[in-house]
Amino acid sequence: MHVRSLLYFFGEALKSVIHHGWMSIASIAVVSITLLILGSFIVINYNVSLLTEDIKEQVQIVVYIDEEANVRTLRELQRALTDHPELEEVRFVSKEEAMERLKRQMGDRAFLLEGYEEEDKNPLRDSYELRTTVPEDIIRVAHTVQDYPGVGYVDYGSGVVEPLFQFTGVIRWIGLLFMAGLAITAVFLISHTIRLTVYIRRKEIMIMKYVGATDWFIRWPFIFEGLILGLMGAVVPLVIIFYSYQGATQWMSGNIYFISLLPVEEIMPQLLNLLLSLGVVLGVLGSAISVRKFLKV
Amino acid sequence: MTPGPSLLKATKVGCRMIEIYHLYKQYSRDVVALRDINLVIDRGEFAFIVGSSGAGKSTLLKLFLQEIKPSRGSIKIFGRDLSRLKSREVPYLRRNIGMVFQDFRLLEDRNVYENVSFSMRVTGVPIREIRKRVPLTLELVGLKDKAFKKPDELSGGEKQRICLARAIINRPAMVIADEPTGNLDPVTAMEILNLLHEINIRGTTVIVATHAQELVDRMKKRVIVLDQGRIISDQERGVYINAR
Ligand SMILES: Nc1ncnc2c1ncn2[C@@H]1O[C@H](COP(=O)(O)OP(=O)(O)O)[C@@H](O)[C@H]1O
Numbered sequence: 001m002h003v004r005s006l007l008y009f010f011g012e013a014l015k016s017v018i019h020h021g022w023m024s025i026a027s028i029a030v031v032s033i034t035l036l037i038l039g040s041f042i043v044i045n046y047n048v049s050l051l052t053e054d055i056k057e058q059v060q061i062v063v064y065i066d067e068e069a070n071v072r073t074l075r076e077l078q079r080a081l082t083d084h085p086e087l088e089e090v091r092f093v094s095k096e097e098a099m100e101r102l103k104r105q106m107g108d109r110a111f112l113l114e115g116y117e118e119e120d121k122n123p124l125r126d127s128y129e130l131r132t133t134v135p136e137d138i139i140r141v142a143h144t145v146q147d148y149p150g151v152g153y154v155d156y157g158s159g160v161v162e163p164l165f166q167f168t169g170v171i172r173w174i175g176l177l178f179m180a181g182l183a184i185t186a187v188f189l190i191s192h193t194i195r196l197t198v199y200i201r202r203k204e205i206m207i208m209k210y211v212g213a214t215d216w217f218i219r220w221p222f223i224f225e226g227l228i229l230g231l232m233g234a235v236v237p238l239v240i241i242f243y244s245y246q247g248a249t250q251w252m253s254g255n256i257y258f259i260s261l262l263p264v265e266e267i268m269p270q271l272l273n274l275l276l277s278l279g280v281v282l283g284v285l286g287s288a289i290s291v292r293k294f295l296k297v
Numbered sequence: 298m299t300p301g302p303s304l305l306k307a308t309k310v311g312c313r314m315i316e317i318y319h320l321y322k323q324y325s326r327d328v329v330a331l332r333d334i335n336l337v338i339d340r341g342e343f344a345f346i347v348g349s350s351g352a353g354k355s356t357l358l359k360l361f362l363q364e365i366k367p368s369r370g371s372i373k374i375f376g377r378d379l380s381r382l383k384s385r386e387v388p389y390l391r392r393n394i395g396m397v398f399q400d401f402r403l404l405e406d407r408n409v410y411e412n413v414s415f416s417m418r419v420t421g422v423p424i425r426e427i428r429k430r431v432p433l434t435l436e437l438v439g440l441k442d443k444a445f446k447k448p449d450e451l452s453g454g455e456k457q458r459i460c461l462a463r464a465i466i467n468r469p470a471m472v473i474a475d476e477p478t479g480n481l482d483p484v485t486a487m488e489i490l491n492l493l494h495e496i497n498i499r500g501t502t503v504i505v506a507t508h509a510q511e512l513v514d515r516m517k518k519r520v521i522v523l524d525q526g527r528i529i530s531d532q533e534r535g536v537y538i539n540a541r
């Protein structure tokens with residue numbers, strides 16, 4: 001494509017964006033809203049997943065050892081656990097260590113534990129603390145480990161872990177569906193604007209065909225128009241997110257110092273790439289639909 | 298401007314602009330617009346296609362431009378068989394044919410200069426070339442002083458001159474006019490026909506569809522008479538023959 005033609009297409013597209021002021025603004029607004037919601041969602045998701053990563057890190061399986069098991073069985077159990085491919089960390093906690101921890105946790109009331117400290121009176125059991133490589137695997141792994149020889153019982157915080165994982169899953173799906181709905185609306189509106197342009201310029205298009213303009217020469221300005229609408233729709237939310245996020249991080253660091261947000265410089269580059277490319281995709285998709293359907297060239 | 302290489306060669310070498318054999322055009326079961334048309338128009342000719350309204354004149358012209366496809370028969374333009382023309386070659390065919398319409402088909406929001414340069418801009422002609430050729434063409438059609446007027450500030454005859462300028466500015470091998478004088482008074486109509494004649498003298502093949510009997514008779518050119526989709530007469534230096 002010649003630079004000359006490129007300038008022509010861009011000029012024609014820009015003229016038409018300006019010419020249909022309100023339709024253009026409406027299209028840009030919907031793209032902006034879509035991408036603003038998506039962008040905010042991503043920013044929040046980044047920060048929340050940072051937090052939930054912490055929570056997920058803390059979920060673990062505790063395998064209490066069967067007191068009747070003999071030394072050989074115990075050794076087998078240890079090997080089975082350390083060889084398990086899905087386990088990231090396997091830590092032995094003796095009942096003495098467990099007693100120490102309990103004492104620490106009870107603080108001033110640790111005196112209640114007096115008399116249980118001696119070796120043969122300790123009511124606690126030896127255990128293994130396991131961490132899976134993928135936090136979500138914890139439930140399945142816990143069930144397999146249950147059947148290993150020498151295992152008394154297994155605790156993985158059942159009843160707490162399942163809803164947590166379910167909840168994060170559901171949130172993600174709802175978000176995705178919502179975004180998809182908005183994206184479809186944006187594409188629809190852009191295609192509508194382009195369709196209007198095609199309609200307004202039908203005479204010009206007819207003359208272009210008569211004087212021998214190629215089909216692509218006729219199509220390009222409309223594609224460019226969609227592109228401009230999509231890109232402008234991406235720039236608006238980027239600016240909004242940049243300033244409001246910057247404000248938020250500053251406010252948080254001054255007021256809620258125990259939660260730290262990701263710095264704005266770390267979030268923006270990715271967001272910039274994502275929103276700009278999504279703007280381009282929405283814009284081009286919208287115009288492509290109209291060009292195909294209404295531009296009979 | 299990059300005309301299809303094969304088309305360009307054909308215009309230079311061949312002497313036949315249009316060759317039509319056993320051409321039929323049927324729009325629907327009851328509407329047969331053209332029946333068994335056989336016609337050869339040579340390079341440099343000036344031909345009228347006449348006939349009453351509904352005779353099939355516009356249909357024939359649309360077939361030349363590949364705007365519609367024939368139901369049967371063959372059309373060759375510049376020696377190229379249109380049935381073998383790929384759809385992406387059609388624009389290059391049209392760059393070699395200038396079209397003039399009864400209703401002018403001008404862009405009302407643009408001035409004369411922009412309307413005329415339009416056909417160059419959308420076919421990728423460099424600005425330098427456009428700046429050079431537009432004034433020359435405007436001078437040829439007598440609109441040199443009206444370059445920056447909008448069409449609605451001009452008379453019917455002047456509008457038709459814009460349309461003509463736009464048709465010839467890409468230097469087509471052939472100009473086709475469909476009822477170019479239909480909206481004009483007799484004097485202005487004669488001026489437009491004289492202009493077409495001048496274009497023809499400069500080497501461009503000109504085909505004019507019309508039902509203006511008096512004007513045709515005065516021009517003493519080739520006259521092809523269509524009646525209900527058939528050619529009923531085709532004479533050099535002919536006159537308009539009424540079918541009934
Ligand atoms: N697009 C069309 N669809 C159906 N019938 C058509 C169409 N165009 C023209 N016709 C019919 O074909 C015949 C010839 O029309 P046309 O070529 O426009 O004649 P002319 O230009 O000589 O007045 C007429 O009967 C007309 O009604």
Ligand SMILES: [Mg+2]
Pocket residue numbers: 354355356475476
């Ligand atoms: Mg007609």
